[in-house]
Amino acid sequence: MEGGRIIEGITGGSIGAIFAYFADIIPARQRTKYFGWASAVAGAGTVLGPALGGLLAKFDYAAPMYAGAIISLLNAGYGFLYMPESLDKKHRRRELSMLKLNPFTQLASVLSFQKARRLFFSAFLASEKAWR
Numbered sequence: 001m002e003g004g005r006i007i008e009g010i011t012g013g014s015i016g017a018i019f020a021y022f023a024d025i026i027p028a029r030q031r032t033k034y035f036g037w038a039s040a041v042a043g044a045g046t047v048l049g050p051a052l053g054g055l056l057a058k059f060d061y062a063a064p065m066y067a068g069a070i071i072s073l074l075n076a077g078y079g080f081l082y083m084p085e086s087l088d089k090k091h092r093r094r095e096l097s098m099l100k101l102n103p104f105t106q107l108a109s110v111l112s113f114q115k116a117r118r119l120f121f122s123a124f125l126a127s128e129k130a131w132r
Helices: 002-011 015-025 028-057 063-082 103-111 114-126
Strands: none
Touching: 015 028, 028 063, 103 114
């Protein structure tokens, strides 16, 4: 289980990507409603996912992993085939350097903002995982 959390942490999870996509495609007046729905669905998945995994494990211990892989592949396929790009072509980068892909460079860029530093430090202090 910890391996999955490590991978999710390294890749940034998916809720941030969902919120960013919603911010691009949903009018500003309706974003709160859609962000709430996305958070509710994520919360339901947090509760129902382990329960479903437990039920699938009765068939075989590897069944939850296969089911998760199939769901992930279906989601990726749906996103690739049916979800339009939310960023206008005029705002897209033509080239992407390796420096821009470096997560430490991105973190340093974000932490260059004083208010963001304070927010991240507060989130770190509030995180239960920071104190284990």
